[in-house]
Structures are given as structure tokens and as C-alpha cells.
Amino acid sequence: MTDLLTCTQIELLADLLDAVPASLASLEHLGAAGVYALRNRVSDALFDSMASTFSRVSKLAPLVPNALVIATAQKSVPAEVAGRAGGALGLAHEDRAVGVLSGMKPAYLADAASYVDPRIIPHFAPKLPARLLIPTAKELLRRKDYLTASRFVEFATDELIVEFEKAIDDDEGIARTGALVFRTDVLNQILRVARPKRLVRMAASAAAGSADFVVAVLSVLSRIEPDVASPGVDELLGNPNAESVSRVLDIAVRHDAVGEVLDLSTLLAADRLHHLAAASDVSVARQIEGSADTAGRRKAWKRLQRAMPAAASAKTDN
Amino acid sequence: MSVDVNPLLTELKEPREVLAQLSPEESSLLLGLLRTAIAKQHKRADRSLDDALKVLPRLIRPAARKILFGR
Numbered sequence: 001m002t003d004l005l006t007c008t009q010i011e012l013l014a015d016l017l018d019a020v021p022a023s024l025a026s027l028e029h030l031g032a033a034g035v036y037a038l039r040n041r042v043s044d045a046l047f048d049s050m051a052s053t054f055s056r057v058s059k060l061a062p063l064v065p066n067a068l069v070i071a072t073a074q075k076s077v078p079a080e081v082a083g084r085a086g087g088a089l090g091l092a093h094e095d096r097a098v099g100v101l102s103g104m105k106p107a108y109l110a111d112a113a114s115y116v117d118p119r120i121i122p123h124f125a126p127k128l129p130a131r132l133l134i135p136t137a138k139e140l141l142r143r144k145d146y147l148t149a150s151r152f153v154e155f156a157t158d159e160l161i162v163e164f165e166k167a168i169d170d171d172e173g174i175a176r177t178g179a180l181v182f183r184t185d186v187l188n189q190i191l192r193v194a195r196p197k198r199l200v201r202m203a204a205s206a207a208a209g210s211a212d213f214v215v216a217v218l219s220v221l222s223r224i225e226p227d228v229a230s231p232g233v234d235e236l237l238g239n240p241n242a243e244s245v246s247r248v249l250d251i252a253v254r255h256d257a258v259g260e261v262l263d264l265s266t267l268l269a270a271d272r273l274h275h276l277a278a279a280s281d282v283s284v285a286r287q288i289e290g291s292a293d294t295a296g297r298r299k300a301w302k303r304l305q306r307a308m309p310a311a312a313s314a315k316t317d318n
Numbered sequence: 319m320s321v322d323v324n325p326l327l328t329e330l331k332e333p334r335e336v337l338a339q340l341s342p343e344e345s346s347l348l349l350g351l352l353r354t355a356i357a358k359q360h361k362r363a364d365r366s367l368d369d370a371l372k373v374l375p376r377l378i379r380p381a382a383r384k385i386l387f388g389r
Contacts, residue, residue, distance in 0.1 A: 027344065053363050071373075
């Protein structure tokens with residue numbers, strides 16, 4: 001499951017180069033951090049090559065008022081080209097960025113979003129009001145374009161996090177976007193700033209939600225700091241509702257995420273651990289034991305096993 | 319002259335520690351994709367500028383054309 005991050009980075013690199021992700025699959029050996037660094041460098045090279053074109057366009061600014069920029073772009077400039085040029089033009093005419101963006105349709109901005117130069121996102125993130133970005137963010141989540149959304153999450157400011165948390169109701173969209181975010185420090189920061197209740201709500205929705213949703217929440221919880229993750233882990237794995245926990249376990253088994261379950265079990269207090277143990281039947285217990293591939297996980301397995309009803313733990317001992 | 323086994327490293331220089339791990343095949347595949355992508359993006363941008371010029375008000379079109387294409 002750690003490969004999710006590498007695959008995400010390969011997919012983003014393929015998008016950038018207009019290639020099929022499968023053709024770049026061998027790059028997996030670079031790891032997520034390696035592909036992330038490579039992608040950023042390739043992106044810089046692509047945007048730098050366009051600099052002179054963008055600066056010519058930028059000189060048109062005095063001729064073309066905002067309303068005309070908006071109308072002309074949406075009528076005859078593909079969102080792909082607008083997205084690429086948007087960063088350079090925005091930097092050159094910062095005073096007009098809000099005016100132009102607020103006149104454009106969220107659908108057009110969502111189309112353009114995946115082509116934006118990542119270098120300008122941290123520059124504009126603190127300058128653009130949340131109300132301007134939220135409709136486009138909602139549109140991306142509605143389209144389930146979590147990959148594009150994840151590129152922007154990386155640069156969210158505390159103010160934007162608070163506003164987005166209030167405005168965006170889609171727990172699954174947030175979790176599946178979060179699972180694709182490369183920088184774990186950003187995930188920690190977001191979950192620290194957002195209301196803690198939200199993580200618990202998200203875990204509860206996941207327990208009743210799609211397999212992709214469950215896997216995303218397991219992945220996020222296992223990456224973030226234990227004190228941030230803990231209330232979500234209690235809700236998802238340490239829940240007294242055995243049926244709900246056993247559904248989560250079945251999904252984890254089918255999606256190769258039992259190792260994460262084992263890691264997260266160490267955050268459960270004894271009574272909560274008991275709920276997880278009670279929901280693990282013999283076959284699930286065997287899968288969990290099989291995933292104990294490190295010293296830490298073997299220790300976690302022993303602890304979980306001791307909390308299991310005699311029947312389940314006895315069988316796996318044979 | 320010997321064949322460059324890591325043309326992407328030669329072209330981009332950085333991040334050296336990552337680029338150095340590429341196989342010769344990966345390196346030349348990526349450089350090829352990068353060059354194609356650059357060419358394609360230039361073409362698309364130029365075409366969009368042409369199209370955008372056509373929808374600008376007549377009054378500012380000559381000035382805009384001069385700025386964009388110097389003619």
C-alpha cells in the first residue's frame with residue numbers, strides 16, 4: 001500500500017509528459033520521493049521552455065480588460081493552455097488575478113487546474129480568498145479528480161484549511177484526496193488545524209462507505225502522527241460495533257492493507273483493542289499474522305493475539 | 319564519441335541523485351517524452367493565441383498581433 005504514493009507520482013509524471021502511466025511503471029524503483037523530485041524537475045523544464053511565449057502574452061495585458069480576458073479565454077483558449085499560462089500571467093499581473101479568476105466558471109478552472117505550474121501554487125495560496133477556490137475544489141471532487149485536488153492540498157494555508165473544512169462536506173473526497181498527498185507533514189498539519197471531530201466523522205463514514213474510501217482512510221491514518229490519528233483509529237478499528245469493524249477488516253484483507261491495520265492496532269487502548277480482536281475471525285487473524293513482517297508488527301500481532309478470543313488465537317498458533 | 323548513457327541527466331543536471339538511478343532506457347525514454355511534450359505545448363499555445371486573436375475586438379487586434387508576433 002505504500003506503493004500508492006509511488007503510483008500517484010508516476011501517474012502525475014505521465015500526465016505531465018502526455019504519456020500512458022504504464023509506460024513509466026519501471027520508475028517505481030525510484031520510490032515516491034524520487035519520482036516526486038523527478039516530476040518537479042521535468043515540470044520546471046517544461047514551464048521554463050514556455051517562458052518567452054508567456055511573456056509575450058503578458059504584454060497584452062494593458063490592451064485587454066479583465067472581462068475581455070475572461071470571455072476570450074473561455075471562448076477560444078483550451079483550459080489546458082490557460083492552465084499552463086495562468087501561473088506566469090498571474091505572477092506578472094498579480095493585482096488582476098482575483099478579478100480574472102472570479103469571473104471564470106468553476107468547470108473551466110477545474111479543467112485548467114491540473115495544468116498549473118506547481119511553483120506558483122504556494123505563491124498564490126495565501127493570496128486567494130477561499131470563496132474563490134471552493135467552487136472549483138468542489139467541482140474537482142464531484143468529478144472524483146482526486147489526483148488534481150491532491151496537488152493543491154500540498155500548499156493549503158491554515159486559513160484555507162479551516163474554510164475548506166467548513167465548506168466541503170464530501171468525506172470520501174477529502175480522504176481519497178488526502179491519501180494521494182505526498183507530503184505527510186502537510187497531512188498532519190491539515191488534520192491538526194481541522195476540527196478533530198471531522199476525522200472521527202470521516203472514519204465513521206468510511207466504515208460504512210466504499211472499499212476505496214476505507215483503504216484511503218487506513219492509509220492516511222497509518223501515515224500521520226499517532227496523537228492525530230488516534231481518535232480516527234478508535235472509530236474505525238476499535239469500534240464496539242463488531243459488524244462494522246469486521247467489514248473494515250474484510251476490505252483491508254482484500255486490498256492488501258492488513259499491515260496498516262496491525263500498525264494502527266498499536267494506537268488502541270486495551271478496551272478498544274478488545275473490540276478489534278473480537279471482530280477478527282480465524283481467517284482474518286491468519287491474514288493479520290501473515291502481514292507481521294517487521295519486529296514492530298510482530299510485537300503488535302502478539303498484543304492483538306492476546307486480546308483475541310481463545311478460538312481464533314489458538315487456531316493461528318498451529 | 320561515446321554514447322551518452324544518461325541523456326536526461328545531461329539535459330536536466332538535477333536532481334542528480336535521482337537521475338543517476340535511471341537505466342539508460344528510462345533516461346532516453348524520458349528525454350524523448352520531454353522533448354515531444356515541449357514541442358506539443360508550444361504548438362498548442364501558438365494555435366490558441368491565433369484563435370484568441372480572432373475573437374478579440376477588431377479595434378485592438380492589430381496591436382495585439384504586433385505584440386504577440388511582431389508583425
